[in-house]
Amino acid sequence: MNTAANTEFAPAETDSPETIAKQRETFLRSDTIRPVLDAVPDIIMVLNDKRQLVLGNHPLQKIARKSAEELTGLRPGEILGCIHALKSQSGCGTTPFCRYCGAAKAILSSLHGNKELQECRILRQEGSSKEALDLRVSATPFTAGGYDFSVFHITDISHEKRREVLERIFFHDILNSAGSIQGIMQVLGEQTSEDNQELAKMAEKQCRTTVEQIQAQKDIMAAEKKDLQVHPEQLQADTFLTNIKRVYSEHLAAEGKEIRILPAEENTLFVTDPKLLSRVLENMLKNALEASATGQTVTMGTKEENKG
Numbered sequence: 001m002n003t004a005a006n007t008e009f010a011p012a013e014t015d016s017p018e019t020i021a022k023q024r025e026t027f028l029r030s031d032t033i034r035p036v037l038d039a040v041p042d043i044i045m046v047l048n049d050k051r052q053l054v055l056g057n058h059p060l061q062k063i064a065r066k067s068a069e070e071l072t073g074l075r076p077g078e079i080l081g082c083i084h085a086l087k088s089q090s091g092c093g094t095t096p097f098c099r100y101c102g103a104a105k106a107i108l109s110s111l112h113g114n115k116e117l118q119e120c121r122i123l124r125q126e127g128s129s130k131e132a133l134d135l136r137v138s139a140t141p142f143t144a145g146g147y148d149f150s151v152f153h154i155t156d157i158s159h160e161k162r163r164e165v166l167e168r169i170f171f172h173d174i175l176n177s178a179g180s181i182q183g184i185m186q187v188l189g190e191q192t193s194e195d196n197q198e199l200a201k202m203a204e205k206q207c208r209t210t211v212e213q214i215q216a217q218k219d220i221m222a223a224e225k226k227d228l229q230v231h232p233e234q235l236q237a238d239t240f241l242t243n244i245k246r247v248y249s250e251h252l253a254a255e256g257k258e259i260r261i262l263p264a265e266e267n268t269l270f271v272t273d274p275k276l277l278s279r280v281l282e283n284m285l286k287n288a289l290e291a292s293a294t295g296q297t298v299t300m301g302t303k304e305e306n307k308g
Contacts, residue, residue: 010093010108015050020073023054026145043154048147051075051093051107076103076152080133081124103137103152110139110150119157134161164225171218178214182207205250216279230273237268237302244281245300253286256294262301 006012015023027033027046037044037057046055052073064071064079077085077092085092098104102118109116115138122133136157142149185207189200222228238261245259281300288298 006090007094008096009098010051010104012090012094013050014052014073014091015048017073020048020052020054023048023145023147023149024072026147027055042156045076045079045152045154046142047076047107047150047152049111049149051111051150053079054149076107076154077101077122080122081126082122083125083130084123086125103135103154106137106139107150107152110141110152111148113141115140132158134158167221171214175211175214175218178207178211182211215275219276219279230276232271232273234269234271235274235277237270238264240274240277241281241300241302244278244285248282248285248289251286251289253289257289257292258297259285259289260297260299262299264302268302268304 033055037055040057041059043060043063044057045053045060048054052075053071056068056071056079060079061068061071064081066079071079075085075092076082077098082092084095084097088095092098093101093104093107101122102120103122104120106116106118117136117138120135120137122135124131124133134157136155138153140151140153142151182204185200185204189197189204192200219228241261245261248254249259285298285300292298
């Protein structure tokens with residue numbers, strides 16, 4: 001056993017090759033373990049309590065470009081080529097940078113009996129080039145043959161992170177462009193002749209609608225990723241519905257149809273995010289108008305039920 005204590009974060013001690021061989025034999029006694037691990041497309045490592053590899057699957061060997069025997073006894077950062085692990089004499093988990101590594105934190109937590117899910121970024125050295133990996137990692141505690149292990153699962157989410165960055169840039173740029181066009185149309189509407197003012201108002205309205213639709217799509221994507229920020233405030237139901245009606249009374253789908261608001265029994269107040277509720281009700285109203293024939297009426301209303 002290496003008893004070196006040179007570490008800035010996780011314990012530096014390692015087990016001897018003989019001890020790791022015994023731990024590895026614990027798993028290899030079963031003929032089903034290896035095929036099951038190799039069948040998983042993501043990287044899976046079985047780590048001992050010193051965070052050393054006891055058993056890994058085929059995707060791990062593929063990314064490391066080494067055999068199972070060559071990888072046995074190494075730690076995750078050493079296997080993946082983490083630049084910080086390669087520069088430290090005590091190895092993966094012992095540098096100051098490891099304090100902020102999701103992989104190191106997940107593994108240590110699992111060795112204390114907790115199942116842990118984290119994200120981490122590894123700057124990987126491969127030959128003369130460097131590669132940034134964005135990873136989602138999970139570590140699950142496991143005991144076998146009298147030894148404590150961590151089953152360490154890695155999913156490469158680099159493509160997800162790249163897409164998120166591109167989406168942020170896209171929405172930022174297109175909202176800026178559409179907002180600028182909207183501002184220009186407002187100025188033109190104020191300066192144009194009376195004959196063209198109606199057209200200018202229509203163009204400005206379409207710009208405003210486009211901005212709202214882009215923002216709605218941005219919010220939908222944020223909601224799907226559970227990143228949506230909600231801003232609730234108190235609203236008056238009749239006033240809120242009247243504003244929705246005003247927006248859609250001039251919509252093409254409302255041509256030849258009536259939008260009616262049922263009178264409320266009392267001045268109903270409620271708390272919600274007005275932007276999000278507006279999008280929901282506007283879509284409902286638009287669907288109702290499109291499903292109605294000329295001369296028909298679409299009715300909106302509110303009623304209080306079970307204090308909601």
